[in-house]
Amino acid sequence: MSDEQAVPTTNNFLKTIIDDDLKSGKHDKIVTRFPPEPNGYLHIGHAKSICINFGLARDFGGRCHLRFDDTNPAKEEQEYIDSIKESVRWLGFDWGEHLYYASDNFEQLYQWALHLIKQERAYVEDLSAEEIRAYRGTLTEPGKESPYRNRSITENLNLFASMRAGEFPDGTRVLRAKIDMASPNMNLRDPVLYRILHAPHPHVGDAWKIYPMYDFAHGQTDAIEGITHSICTLEFESHRPLYEWFLDNLPVPSRPRQYEFARLNLTYTVMSKRKLHELVQLGIVDGWDDPRMPTIVGIKRRGYTPAAVRSFCESIGVGRSDSWIDISILEECVRADLNETAPRAMAVLKPLKFIIDNYPPDLVEEFQAANHPQKPEMGTRTIFFSREIWIDSDDFMEEPVKGFFRLTVGGEVKLRFGYIVKCTGVVKDVAGNISELHGEYDPASREGIHTADGRKVKGVIHWVSSAHAVTAEVRLFDRLFNDPNPDRGGSDYKQFLNPHSVETLQSCRLEATLSSADIETRYQFERQGYFRQDPKDSLPGKLIFNRIVTLRDVWAKK
RNA sequence: UGGGGCGUCGCCAAGCGGUAAGGCACCGGAUUUUGAUUCCGGCAUUCCCAGGUUCGAUCCCUGGCGCCCCAGCCA
Numbered sequence: 011m012s013d014e015q016a017v018p019t020t021n022n023f024l025k026t027i028i029d030d031d032l033k034s035g036k037h038d039k040i041v042t043r044f045p046p047e048p049n050g051y052l053h054i055g056h057a058k059s060i061c062i063n064f065g066l067a068r069d070f071g072g073r074c075h076l077r078f079d080d081t082n083p084a085k086e087e088q089e090y091i092d093s094i095k096e097s098v099r100w101l102g103f104d105w106g107e108h109l110y111y112a113s114d115n116f117e118q119l120y121q122w123a124l125h126l127i128k129q130e131r132a133y134v135e136d137l138s139a140e141e142i143r144a145y146r147g148t149l150t151e152p153g154k155e156s157p158y159r160n161r162s163i164t165e166n167l168n169l170f171a172s173m174r175a176g177e178f179p180d181g182t183r184v185l186r187a188k189i190d191m192a193s194p195n196m197n198l199r200d201p202v203l204y205r206i207l208h209a210p211h212p213h214v215g216d217a218w219k220i221y222p223m224y225d226f227a228h229g230q231t232d233a234i235e236g237i238t239h240s241i242c243t244l245e246f247e248s249h250r251p252l253y254e255w256f257l258d259n260l261p262v263p264s265r266p267r268q269y270e271f272a273r274l275n276l277t278y279t280v281m282s283k284r285k286l287h288e289l290v291q292l293g294i295v296d297g298w299d300d301p302r303m304p305t306i307v308g309i310k311r312r313g314y315t316p317a318a319v320r321s322f323c324e325s326i327g328v329g330r331s332d333s334w335i336d337i338s339i340l341e342e343c344v345r346a347d348l349n350e351t352a353p354r355a356m357a358v359l360k361p362l363k364f365i366i367d368n369y370p371p372d373l374v375e376e377f378q379a380a381n382h383p384q385k386p387e388m389g390t391r392t393i394f395f396s397r398e399i400w401i402d403s404d405d406f407m408e409e410p411v412k413g414f415f416r417l418t419v420g421g422e423v424k425l426r427f428g429y430i431v432k433c434t435g436v437v438k439d440v441a442g443n444i445s446e447l448h449g450e451y452d453p454a455s456r457e458g459i460h461t462a463d464g465r466k467v468k469g470v471i472h473w474v475s476s477a478h479a480v481t482a483e484v485r486l487f488d489r490l491f492n493d494p495n496p497d498r499g500g501s502d503y504k505q506f507l508n509p510h511s512v513e514t515l516q517s518c519r520l521e522a523t524l525s526s527a528d529i530e531t532r533y534q535f536e537r538q539g540y541f542r543q544d545p546k547d548s549l550p551g552k553l554i555f556n557r558i559v560t561l562r563d564v565w566a567k568k
Numbered sequence: 569u570g571g572g573g574c575g576u577c578g579c580c581a582a583g584c585g586g587u588a589a590g591g592c593a594c595c596g597g598a599u600u601u602u603g604a605u606u607c608c609g610g611c612a613u614u615c616c617c618a619g620g621u622u623c624g625a626u627c628c629c630u631g632g633c634g635c636c637c638c639a640g641c642c643a
Contacts, residue, residue, distance in 0.1 A: 020582055020590065047643050082642060139641055146639055150570045153639090184641050194571040196639050205641035224643050248572055248638050272574085272636095325591060327581050331574050332636055339580075339592060349605060384605065415603075424601055459601050470601050537602045565603040 022328040024062070024269060028070055028239060040072035040238045044098065045079045045112075045228070048090035048212065050283045051298045052097045052306045054319070054340070055274040061323035062271065063241055064103040075235055076105035080113045081227045083211040091212065097306035102316045108235075112227045113214045115234055119222050120174065122230060122260045123185060123203060127166045131259055132203060133159055134169040135186045142184075145191070146199050152192035153199045159188060173206055176219035180206050185220075189255065197252045201225055229253040233262035240266045243273040244330065274326070275334045278489040279304045280497045294507065295490070299546070301556050302490045302511050312487065313532050313542035313558035314340075318347040337489065344559045348532055348540045353381040353388060356426065356472040357520040357535040357555075359484055362403040363446040363476065366431060369397040374477070377456075379427045391523050394478040395428055400519045405471045406447060408436060413565075415468040417447075422461070423469040426536060430455035430467050472536045479519035482553035485544065486513040518555075525553065532558060 031037050042063040046056060067074035076098060080086050098105070126132035136158050137145065147153030161169075170185055172178065185204040193199055203226040210216045232240045240253075247270045257265060280286065281304060289295045289303070298305050301312035309319065322343040326335050356379075375395040382388040405416040405423075417423045422432040435448040452462060459467045488511050496506035527533070532542045539560040548554040 049643080079643065085642075142641075143639075148639060181641065202641055223641075244573070245637055329581070333580060336579055336592080342592065354602080383600080383602075426601060472602075537604070561602075561604050563603070
């Protein structure tokens with residue numbers, strides 16, 4: 011892992027709260043938790059939550075638990091549990107011994123449900139789901155009490171025990187809290203505590219036929235684990251009164267507090283689990299780890315670094331106002347990290363042959379090229395020079411536009427680490443396409459960018475000796491959508507899919523050192539961007555590189 | 569005209585009654601064998617609007633306006 015960048019860390023409301031709690035002696039150590047439901051792969055939005063929870067614990071000398079909120083076996087799988095653990099670790103965080111499952115507390119939760127029944131604060135409901143909905147009322151009208159609301163404690167106890175024993179089919183009964191059917195907060199209108207689900211659970215197997223709802227599990231689990239600050243996203247804000255109602259009415263061992271922050275919205279992508287699932291299912295992307303996906307596994311495969319993702323999460327801050335972060339902020343964090351750490355190399359993506367007519371046909375020279383222009387400690391490597399080289403077709407224009415200072419007919423350009431060359435002629439095929447370029451070099455121009463008569467050459471381009479190049483496939487990725495907010499309501503997000511989100515180039519020519527590249531090493535292909543081998547598809551004999559992100563390019567913007 | 573939350577520069581975001589931090593973006597200029605990097609400079613008399621309290625308000629009060637969340641036996 012590369013060193014953490016110096017990220018300007020600003021204050022936020024959570025740090026203020028924790029500071030106060032520590033100063034006042036309310037807590038001497040804070041305990042947070044990252045509580046994903048294992049029903050899918052983690053994405054960049056989860057990364058924000060992970061960085062907040064683990065980051066706060068790290069900064070204030072506390073600890074952070076990883077807890078699987080596995081209360082709905084219908085949607086959860088071991089595959090997701092494994093992947094989530096791996097993603098959190100990849101991001102650079104460690105939960106140590108503190109790995110928990112909400113399901114480890116199912117017996118305790120059940121006992122607490124009994125407690126509520128005995129206090130006449132919970133009852134078994136026989137109404138159907140539809141009836142419950144009808145009785146719940148609307149946002150502007152109060153609900154009605156269920157005819158089963160005032161069953162005896164004994165009857166409730168018996169019924170609930172039968173539910174647990176698996177004596178009733180799914181959906182026939184639920185356990186409800188007896189709170190207030192007229193509450194302006196819908197969450198308090200006798201919320202469901204338990205539902206019957208004859209489904210195997212990825213962590214506790216088939217031990218249970220009833221499963222607690224999120225609301226009945228989350229706060230109590232926080233209390234059991236000794237969580238001090240239970241940090242979640244804003245949509246749970248209206249659940250907080252219920253969260254507190256359980257803590258008030260149950261003999262829980264500690265008193266956690268819930269705080270909410272605004273979830274991450276990123277432009278040019280979608281983040282909802284349903285849509286991500288659909289992209290995979292429809293084959294629009296190549297799986298959850300497609301390099302264009304906003305998933306952690308996708309970002310990882312693409313070549314983003316954990317340090318870059320962390321610095322991104324740090325730089326966007328934590329607040330309570332709905333915000334949209336431009337995807338370019340993330341890309342900028344990736345560049346900032348890779349610029350420091352990535353060794354440079356030369357690669358020609360769209361090869362155009364350039365023949366240096368005045369260079370000896372059999373001569374091969376070896377040049378030493380710096381691996382990093384500002385970091386001599388990163389060493390040098392040998393590159394080969396010969397009469398025939400490849401240059402990028404984007405670096406030549408037969409009829410140059412204004413401001414173009416790369417190669418033109420009659421014009422000269424500096425070959426990076428090599429000579430100044432001049433283009434003297436263009437050869438075209440029968441179709442009129444340029445097939446090769448001819449030119450001459452200045453043998454005395456190896457150092458600097460000045461010609462023999464003292465003129466300064468403006469353009470410097472990358473190149474690869476054709477006799478020494480290795481061929482590779484390079485995949486250029488772009489944003490998955492061409493609209494900043496494909497997720498906006500009303501229309502189908504798929505209509506905004508960017509048809510050019512991946513471009514595959516088959517005959518790229520790379521400098522020879524890249525043939526033995528380490529699969530994990532991120533390179534800067536000079537003047538083009540950052541690249542790394544695709545960890546899934548690249549083979550020693552069949553190199554495949556992914557473009558992680560382009561370089562900033564003020565010329566291309568014009 | 570049910571309840572809750574939010575509104576500070578193009579995008580984020582500090583600020584907590586004493587006279588608008590920072591980052592990104594953008595615009596200049598310098599250095600550079602990457603049109604990269606780095607560096608230097610510029611970039612809100614103003615904090616959704618309107619009143620009020622105060623010597624003084626982005627911060628307090630009142631009234632508007634706008635946006636988000638809640639009617640799963642999902643989390």
